[in-house]
Amino acid sequence: MQPGADNGGMPDVTVVGSGPNGMAAAVTMARAGLTVEVFEREATIGGGARSLQLTLPGYLHDVGAAVHPMAFASPFFRSFELDRRVDFVVPEVSYAHPIGSGGGVAFHDLDRTAERLGVDGRAWRSLLRPLVDHIDDVTDFTGSQLLRIPRGPVTAARVGLRTIEQGTALWNTRFRGDFAAAMLSGVAAHSIGRMPSLPSAGVGLVLAAHAHARGWPIPVGGSQSIIDAMRDDLLAHGGVIHTGTDVSDVRDLPPAAVNLMDVAPRALASIGAGVLPDSYLRRMRSFRYGDGVAKVDFALNGPVPWTLPEARQAGTLHLGGDRAAIALAESEVAAGRHAADPYVLVSQPSLFDPSRAPATKHSLWAYIHVPRGSDRDPTADVIRMIERSAPGFRDLIEASTSMSAMQLEQYDPNLIGGDISIGALSLRQMVGRPVFSTRPWRTPRKGMYLASSATPPATGVHGLCGFYAARTALADVFNLPVPDLGISLR
Ligand SMILES: Cc1cc2nc3c(=O)[nH]c(=O)nc-3n(C[C@H](O)[C@H](O)[C@H](O)COP(=O)(O)OP(=O)(O)OC[C@H]3O[C@@H](n4cnc5c(N)ncnc54)[C@H](O)[C@@H]3O)c2cc1C
Numbered sequence: 422m423q424p425g426a427d428n429g430g431m432p433d434v435t436v437v438g439s440g441p442n443g444m445a446a447a448v449t450m451a452r453a454g455l456t457v458e459v460f461e462r463e464a465t466i467g468g469g470a471r472s473l474q475l476t477l478p479g480y481l482h483d484v485g486a487a488v489h490p491m492a493f494a495s496p497f498f499r500s501f502e503l504d505r506r507v508d509f510v511v512p513e514v515s516y517a518h519p520i521g522s523g524g525g526v527a528f529h530d531l532d533r534t535a536e537r538l539g540v541d542g543r544a545w546r547s548l549l550r551p552l553v554d555h556i557d558d559v560t561d562f563t564g565s566q567l568l569r570i571p572r573g574p575v576t577a578a579r580v581g582l583r584t585i586e587q588g589t590a591l592w593n594t595r596f597r598g599d600f601a602a603a604m605l606s607g608v609a610a611h612s613i614g615r616m617p618s619l620p621s622a623g624v625g626l627v628l629a630a631h632a633h634a635r636g637w638p639i640p641v642g643g644s645q646s647i648i649d650a651m652r653d654d655l656l657a658h659g660g661v662i663h664t665g666t667d668v669s670d671v672r673d674l675p676p677a678a679v680n681l682m683d684v685a686p687r688a689l690a691s692i693g694a695g696v697l698p699d700s701y702l703r704r705m706r707s708f709r710y711g712d713g714v715a716k717v718d719f720a721l722n723g724p725v726p727w728t729l730p731e732a733r734q735a736g737t738l739h740l741g742g743d744r745a746a747i748a749l750a751e752s753e754v755a756a757g758r759h760a761a762d763p764y765v766l767v768s769q770p771s772l773f774d775p776s777r778a779p780a781t782k783h784s785l786w787a788y789i790h791v792p793r794g795s796d797r798d799p800t801a802d803v804i805r806m807i808e809r810s811a812p813g814f815r816d817l818i819e820a821s822t823s824m825s826a827m828q829l830e831q832y833d834p835n836l837i838g839g840d841i842s843i844g845a846l847s848l849r850q851m852v853g854r855p856v857f858s859t860r861p862w863r864t865p866r867k868g869m870y871l872a873s874s875a876t877p878p879a880t881g882v883h884g885l886c887g888f889y890a891a892r893t894a895l896a897d898v899f900n901l902p903v904p905d906l907g908i909s910l911r
Pocket of ligand 1: 437438439440441442443444460461462466467468469470484485488489490666667668669683684688692714716788829833834835841842873874875879881882883886
């Protein structure tokens with residue numbers, strides 16, 4: 422089909438959903454010269470990367486993602502030159518992991534991190550240095566489908582061997598003290614699930630490598646700035662965005678040659694029920710979802726008084742104690758129970774970006790892991806866990822607002838039961854996401870593609886799922902190459 426062919430004023434491409442992947446797909450298609458219309462059910466665009474005033478006037482909160490290890494690493498964002506379009510601050514401390522009155526500190530600088538770890542410094546350095554030095558090969562290997570020939574086979578093998586070490590019973594053979602092991606488990610826990618496991622170890626190693634490579638940058642103006650940069654580019658290339666439009670049947674959309682779906686497989690099975698074959702619908706319905714998160718946003722009267730001094734300069738913190746305590750909390754959630762001392766992920770963006778709170782005040786973002794579908798308010802758990810490492814925190818709270826796992830699903834139907842990854846990160850679903858195929862973004866319906874993080878390379882704000890879906894559609898339907906993207910994307 423020819424782009425721009427006269428099709429009665431109808432778009433060449435429709436996109437359902439304006440999350441990071443929907444927007445990345447839309448930008449890619451529009452830059453190829455195609456007419457694109459995006460349909461979003463909410464009043465504002467952004468999905469898991471929206472920023473809104475959730476507590477008091479003057480405080481800006483990230484509703485979904487706050488931590489951005491892929492902002493400088495994603496090949497899509499790099500070719501889109503996101504760092505030229507959005508101001509980022511890279512914290513000197515990527516993440517801290519308080520334990521008791523001490524704890525581990527992952528500086529952006531790997532050597533400084535290793536020096537501070539003392540007895541485990543060498544082990545930390547030897548684990549991560551080969552990955553940090555070849556971070557683009559790490560991203561190539563983990564930033565698309567796993568089953569293909571990687572650009573850097575040696576680095577891929579190193580990631581694989583380290584994943585086996587840290588994802589199996591061998592995991593306690595490397596470190597002698599508590600801090601390094603806890604730091605690695607703190608990043609591995611981003612994947613939500615039992616530990617040790619290969620998926621959690623893989624996620625942890627890659628996140629830890631990014632922390633020391635390009636850092637974990639914080640977008641000025643919130644995650645919404647990333648979405649707004651894509652919106653501006655889409656509109657500049659003639660795209661149209663319809664908000665407040667909940668698509669329940671794909672046949673209600675304007676007829677278009679390509680339809681990119683930034684939705685969960687369960688929703689695809691419903692929206693596409695009239696056009697997709699039964700076997701594919703069954704596969705979409707049997708796709709498995711992971712456990713959930715429950716989130717709290719705080720408006721604070723001052724910065725959090727962490728006992729660990731470096732934590733006061735950290736963009737991100739992981740709470741929950743040592744490696745064994747985090748593994749216990751994660752196994753409780755996996756067994757369908759609320760952990761007594763849950764793992765907590767904390768981001769303190771207002772330390773780096775004054776637009777997040779009034780002068781001298783601060784905003785704080787935190788979530789805990791909970792069983793999928795939980796309706797429990799996490800506020801008391803989060804305050805208790807932070808108080809342990811920052812006594813006096815409670816007295817700084819001017820306001821807070823929370824979302825249980827089920828409220829997150831109501832906010833964005835992609836987050837089934839509070840699963841922020843749009844699908845469990847099991848080994849099976851890391852490889853066959855959502856189907857075993859060389860082009861898992863393609864559906865059996867000609868011109869229809871799944872573009873959400875239920876496809877490779879899965880969760881996170883990187884735009885790659887949407888980009889790969891769009892690239893597949895460009896080749897399949899329009900016989901077009903990827904537009905205007907300077908660096909080689911495989
Ligand atoms: C609380 C929370 C914290 C997170 N923290 C981080 C983090 O710190 N770092 C990180 O990298 N990632 C984080 N994530 C994950 C990240 O936000 C997601 O991986 C990412 O947003 C997925 O993008 P997506 O475009 O695939 O889907 P989504 O972001 O879910 O976007 C889908 C969009 O489609 C819309 N939609 C769905 N169905 C329909 C329909 N039928 N009709 C019209 N519109 C529809 C939704 O309203 C939504 O806007 C977090 C997510 C959440 C929720």
